[in-house]
Amino acid sequence: MDEIKDSLDKAKAILVVKQSEGGQILLDALKSDLNGIVATLINEYGKLSHIELISLISHLKAKRELIDKIEYSEKEVEILKEELK
Numbered sequence: 001m002d003e004i005k006d007s008l009d010k011a012k013a014i015l016v017v018k019q020s021e022g023g024q025i026l027l028d029a030l031k032s033d034l035n036g037i038v039a040t041l042i043n044e045y046g047k048l049s050h051i052e053l054i055s056l057i058s059h060l061k062a063k064r065e066l067i068d069k070i071e072y073s074e075k076e077v078e079i080l081k082e083e084l085k
Contacts (some may be wrong), residue, residue: 014073
C-alpha cells in the first residue's frame with residue numbers, strides 16, 4: 001500500500017510538470033530532439049558506425065520513455081488512485 005502511495009505521489013508530481021508551461025516546453029524540446037535523432041538515423045545510417053547507431057538508438061529510447069512517462073502521467077494517476085480504493 002505504501003508503495004502505491006509513493007508511486008501515486010511521484011505520478012502526481014510528474015503530472016504537475018506536464019501541466020506547467022515549463023513542462024510543455026520540455027515536451028516540445030524532447031519531441032524535437034526525437035525528430036532530430038530519427039532524421040539522423042534515416043539520413044546517415046549508412047555512414048554511421050555500429051557504436052554511433054547504438055548510441056543514437058539508446059538516446060532515442062531514453063527520450064521516448066521520458067516523453068511517455070510525462071504524457072501518460074494523468075492516466076497513471078487515475079490507475080493508481082483506483083488501486084488504492
